[in-house]
Amino acid sequence: SLPPPPQVPPDLTAEERLELESIRRRKQELLGEIQRLREELSEAMSEVEGLEANEGFGGFCWRI
Template identity: 60%
Template sequence: MGTVSELCVSSLQTFLCPAVKTPPVPDDLTPVEQQELENIRRRKQELLEDIQRLKDEIAEVTSEIENLGSTEERKNMQRNKQVAMGRKKFNMDPKKGIQFLIENDLLKNTSDDIAQFLYKGEGLNKTAIGDYLGERSAEFFLSSFCSF
């Protein structure tokens, strides 16, 4: 016979490891005790199946969460690439650059959004900004730039 802790570990391993063969029902038990033991073993098997089902569900949800994160990252990377392409186009031809950004839903066709894009000027050629503003009517941007 082992120590109490050894018996606890052994019992726990038997409970958690379905591969372990279930010992036969001892003959020295009363019919009521034998029935109770069978009920306990049946319930144990049901619980093990529930545990396995929950493990599978957790693994599935974890996988979906990981895929969702990578999908969002890909969308952000794609969007950043398109914005960079729009900036390059803007620097070569401001009208075409703005049109590209609007067509790809990276910029709204409003004076406020365009003014904000030009005001931030990240990666934009100052001469191209001046050319674009020189081609547009002053009223289009006047209200937007006054709020900066």
């Protein structure tokens, strides 16, 4: 379920409300980007771990 809509202080001007909406929208974009980067980093770390695991076998063969 979605969280309740954020509260807007009643004493804001129309311009301040628009700015607040813009800030909140940008915050959500940044949070989404952070999540995407976390996922990319996790995938990259898995790839590195896989390469390191294979290096023990492949690296040895190359030295012969």
